[in-house]
Amino acid sequence: MKLSLAIVALALAVPTAGFAQDSTAVASNGEYPNTFSSGSANISPFTNKSRRFNDWAISFGAGVPLVQSADLTSIKNGNGKNLFGYSAYLSIDKAITHAFGINLQYDRGETRQGWFNTKNDAPANASANQKVGARTQYDAISLLGDVNFSNLFRRVDNHSPYRWALHGYAGLGTLAYRAYQKDENGQRLVTELKPFKLGSMFAQAGAGLKFKVNNRIDIESRVMYVITGDDEFDGGGDKYSAINQREEQVSDNFFNATIGVSLKLGKHESHLMWHDPLQEMYYKLDVLANKNQDIEVCKKGDLDNDGVCDDWDRQLDTPAGARVDGAGVALDTDLDGVIDLYDKCVTVPGPVENNGCPVVTSVPVTGGAVDEKETKLEGIEFDLNSDRILPSNTPILNNAVDYINSSSGTYTVIGTTDTRASETYNQKLSERRANNVKNYLIKNGVKSDKLNAVGRGEKDLKYPECNPATKCPEWKNRANRRVYFEAK
Known part of the structure; x- marks a missing residue:
């Protein structure tokens, strides 16, 4: 038995188990399901994963x-x-x-x-x-x-x-x-x-x-x-x-x-x-009912007319015509300290005094058959905490290759940093930057005996006023993160 x-x-x-499985038979003919076409108004498939x-x-x-x-x-x-x-x-x-x-x-x-x-004995007359x-x-x-x-x-x-x-x-x-x-x-x-x-x-x-x-x-x-x-x-x-x-x-x-x-x-x-789904639904309704529905938008107005309410505007004096982000701060695409409204070079960082465009420098060189007044040897800048040569700097370095090859002198490739790290770390970072530039020049045709690489860390600042105790604009810090050339 x-x-x-x-x-x-x-x-x-x-x-029994087969009957008890949840069914989601929904029409797949592209039409919105209804009680006549699919037998169900549920348009979301119900699977074990969605339980x-x-x-x-x-x-x-x-x-x-x-x-x-x-x-x-x-x-x-x-x-x-x-x-x-x-x-x-x-x-x-x-x-x-x-x-x-x-x-x-x-x-x-x-x-x-x-x-x-x-389990007990039966009575005699049972x-x-x-x-x-x-x-x-x-x-x-x-x-x-x-x-x-x-x-x-x-x-x-x-x-x-x-x-x-x-x-x-x-x-x-x-x-x-x-x-x-x-x-x-x-x-x-x-x-x-x-x-x-x-x-x-x-x-x-x-x-x-x-x-x-x-x-x-x-x-x-x-x-x-x-x-x-x-x-x-x-x-x-x-x-x-x-x-x-x-x-x-x-x-x-x-x-x-x-x-x-x-x-x-x-x-x-x-x-x-x-x-209990009804209990859950009414609980959520109670939570919504207890919330304050009287929300006053832009209570303080928009004094600078930049489209961002003063309630959450982080820059209340945005110049007229400047584009802003969601916090009301004027956009500075290249992060050089010059907002896009006044920046003449929006995508290339440069100092304020040059309207946000990079400064072209020349290095005087004695000797050789090249006229130094017409040929320029420029330096390059780096991103924060990086020794990678940016694609925008390759034209400058290619020009340096032609200049050095046409000159009879030798040059020192000098790497520097800003002051936003320890002195030891900055020294090693500056050496990597100088060696990367030196290797790039050699790879592109400069003889190795004409170059020497030196790192000076944070001891050779283009803007010495940018020290750890001073907050400098980004364009000055970027100018301090550079590699330049010095004739021997």
Whole structure:
């Protein structure tokens, strides 16, 4: 019987799991979906990746079954002893929505009923007075609907912690049992019912109160009422026996009170059965309602008319016609300290006194066949904390290649930095800058014996007033980060 029930449980679980999967059948013909074209108005595909809640759980528990409506009962009401059996259950639970789920449940137990416990000796006149004892061992598989009444009827303005939930259960299944009867002549098997027989169908319904211990564990106390539909379940024997003819009812029913634990499965923090979408929606509405809706935009005005309100304008005296960023600061594309409105060379940095354009310098050289007044040997500048030669400087260096090759003298390539680092670091950075320029010149045709590279760090400033204690404009700092040439 155990093997048969296990096979049946697996057979029921497969279609149940398939039925419980979330479906997102949406028309893909390019039209907006509606109830006529696609059967759903949901245009966003729902996948496992987009889930917010866990929806699977495993539950198990144990309890006491009490035969209540039968010819032989567990509750005597003063006519004998109250007899207690035992029961256990195991179920696989799937939440379909926040208020409804389906459980595949296996029950096993033993009820005890009659005038005495079958473990004890029978009275001498037990059979003559029909005061027999009985017990019934049962196995059952059922499919239960699970309704979360707390999510259905919970007040949306309830801000208390959501730790308790009332559930209702109802379903059908198949029941197999072996009923034993005992009198002064001993104990004997009086009825045996195999699973999936014509009379093995049964129903059960009840309620349970769950307590949320944490996001993974629930504790539940549950009371179920089992309707067997069988007059022989209580161990009274054949339905025409004297015992089974004492009462008119044809179904032996019992209560099953249990205490169990649910283990919620999945990677998410909370389970779907503990989520109330209406509560979440009203909570968000309350948050929005409590926010101040009277927002006054541009309360202080825009005094410089740059399009940025003075409430968050970081430069309140922007010149008329200047382009600004989101904070109201005039744009300076090349970061040379001259805003684009006044900069004659917007993309090339240069000093303020030269309207933001770079200064062309010449180095006097004695000797050689070249007229130094017509040929110029210019220096180049570098980005902050960089020794990389910028593409914009290659024309200057190519001119230096021609100049040095046409001259008979030798030259020192001198690298410098600004003052925004330690002296040791700046010294090494200046040496790298000088060597990079020297290597570039050699690579492009200058003989190595005509060049020497020297780094002077922050000791050779073009603008000496830019020291660590002084805040200089960027164009001066950039001018200090340079490589220039000196004739020997």
